[in-house]
Amino acid sequence: MPARALAPLSGTHPLRRRTSAAVALLALTGTLAACSTDGTTTEGDRPGASATSASAAPEPVRLTTSFADPTAVPIGSPVTVGTSGGTLDDVRVTSAAGALEGSVAGGKWTASTLLEPGTDYTITASATRSDGRSVERTRTFSTVDLTLDEQTFAAVAPLDGETVGVGMPVVVTFDLPVTDRALFEEHMQVSSTPSQRGSWYWLSDREAHWRPATYWKPGTDVSVDLDINSLPAGNGIYGQESRSIDFTVGDSVVSKVDVRTHTMRTFVDGELARTMPISAGKAGWETRSGTKVIIETFRRKRMSAATIGVDESDPEFYDLSNVQYALRVTYSGEFLHGAPWSTGSQGSANVSHGCVGMSLADAAWLYERTSRGDVVEVVGSERQMTLENGYGDWNLSPADWKSGSALS
DSSP: OOOOOOSSSOOOOOOOOOSSBBOOOOOOOOHHTTTTTSSSOOGGGGGTTOOOHHHHOHHHHHHEBBBBBSSOOOSOOOOOOEEEEEEEEEEEEETTTOOOOEEEEETTESSSSOOOOOOOEEEEEEEEEEEEEESEEEEEEEBOOOOOGEEEOEEEEEEESOOEOTTTOEEEESSOOOOOHHHHTTTTEEEEEEEOOEEEEEEEEEEEEEEEEOOTTTEEEEEEEEEOTEEEETTTTEEEOEEEEEEEEEEOEEEEEETTTTTTEETTEEEEEEEEEEEEEEETTTBBBBBEEEEEEEEEEEEEEGGTTTTTTTTOEEEEEEEEEEOOOOOOEEEEEEEGTTTTTTOHHHHHHSSSEEOOOHHHHHHHHHTTTTTEEEESSBBBBOOOTTEEEEEEHHHHHHTTTTTO
C-alpha cells in the first residue's frame, strides 16, 4: 500500500516486511514446563526414583509467561517471564530479528521493547532452584500475522541529515490512521541542542507536526525518535516501524512581504540583506497574509492554471513552461519566483494569480540562499493563510499550538 503523505517526506515507503504480528503476552502451563530440560538433574527428577528420594526432591522450576497461546502471541504489550519453584536470575528472548531488551525486577523479567509480528522467538531463562542449584529453561513462541492494512508507516520530514530553515516543523505523516494519538505521542520524541521547548500538534489522525515555541535558533542540531514499532495505534492497527532522523538548522533567512507597498525585504541572521520590488496577487487572486514556510524549491517549474481549477477557455488561464527560481509556500499553489513578464508592475502593482513575482536577478539571489523551512511573512492582504495549506504552523500562538497536543 503506498504511503499517503501530504508533503515531501523522508525515505520511501518500505515494502511491508512482515506477514505476522509482534509483541505479546503469554502464560505457559505446567504441562508445557514439564517438557523442558534442566541444566542439572536431581534424584527426584529421574524416572524410577524411590518414594523416599522423590519426597525429598526440590520443587521443579517452571516458567510462567504473560501469554496463553505460544503459537499466536498478540502484539501491543510487553512480554513478561517469571518462574515458579525457583528464583529467576536472567532471561534472554531472541529471534532472527534480534534480541528483546528487558530486565529482571521483583522476580519477573519484563521486555522493554515490543515484539515483531510474524516472528519465531526463543526464551532462555536461568533460575536458582530451592536447593541452590542453577537450572535453565527454554520456550519457543511465535507472534501473530499482520496484514498490510494492520500496520501504519510513519514518513518524516525533514530528511535525515538535511539542513533546513528556522521555520521548519517536524512533519510526521501516517499512511493509516492513528486513533490512539496520546499513546503514539508519548513515543514520539524531539530533542535539540541547544534545547528548545515545543510540542506536537495533530492536524488529523494521519498527520502530526512538532515545532518550538519560536523559530529555531540557527545552528541547532535536532533529533527525532519515533519509537512506534508494534505500538497499538487503535482499531487493530499497529506501528510498522520505528524511525529516527537527525537534521540541522542553518542560517536564519526570513523574507517579509508587504503586498500594499509591493516590496519584499529579506533578512539573513537578523540583518537586512536585500530589498526587492515585487508584484503579488491581484483582486480575486490575493496573496495570503500570514506566516508561510518554504516547502520545496525548483530551479525551473511548469505552472498551469489548470492545477488551480481554471479552464483553458477562461481569460485567467495560463500555462508557463519555464518559471525560474520557484519556491513553493502553499499546497494550493503560491510560490515566490522569477517573473520577467511583470517587471513593469513590480514595485507598483499587484498583477499575479497569488504568487510573489520578482526580477530574475532578485529571484536567483533568493533561490541561492533558500533552504526548505525558510520563513516568508506576508502582510497587507485580507486573505489569510490557513494552518493546513502547507506548513502553516506559525500562524498559531504557542498556547494555541500546544492545545493541539494529544497530551495537553
